[in-house]
Amino acid sequence: MKKMILICTMAVLGSPIFGQEKLVGDVPHCRIQFSVPFMTFAKQSGVFPDINIAWKKTKSDFSDSNVNFTADVKTLNTNHPDRNAHLQQENFFNAAKYPKISFVSTSSKKDGKNTFTMKGDLTIKGVTLNRTFNVVLEGETVDPMTQEQLYIFSINGSFKRLDFGVGTDFPEAAIGNEVTLDATVIVKKEV
16 A cells, blocks of 8 residues: 555656656757847847757646757857857857857746746856746647647847946947847757
């Protein structure tokens, strides 16, 4: 009898672990884009094409999502080769010393039917700060080519570049301090 109670207790306590679904980014269909004010009135944007996304959940509504994200700074693309090279330098991202940007979620709170507030540790240029992003589950579908189940999210939020020591030599009148993130993330089951 004690053995049966122990097994049942372990099953109840362990069910979230055993029921955990591991998802990965469908990278070719993801878009991680940022923008900053440029010369006060304009906006300058860029993308990180080389990314890695690990997304875990146990609940079907994604309310307990756990996300681990990295981006390769050396692949940053602002649609201008000279600017891309400049952003790799020490006074901006210092890609030689800090080749990755990362985000590791610490909590996920459901706000509405398909909306979440996700908090986590954002690391840029060796500085780690807890930041908050808004997440919307836009929908789910099946890829007609691969028959894989896909989940589509939009993620947005903002943070200050100077908090992370990025471009400290440039005044905000030239390059704004507020960085806006606008991402489309598609994930699928890990195989």
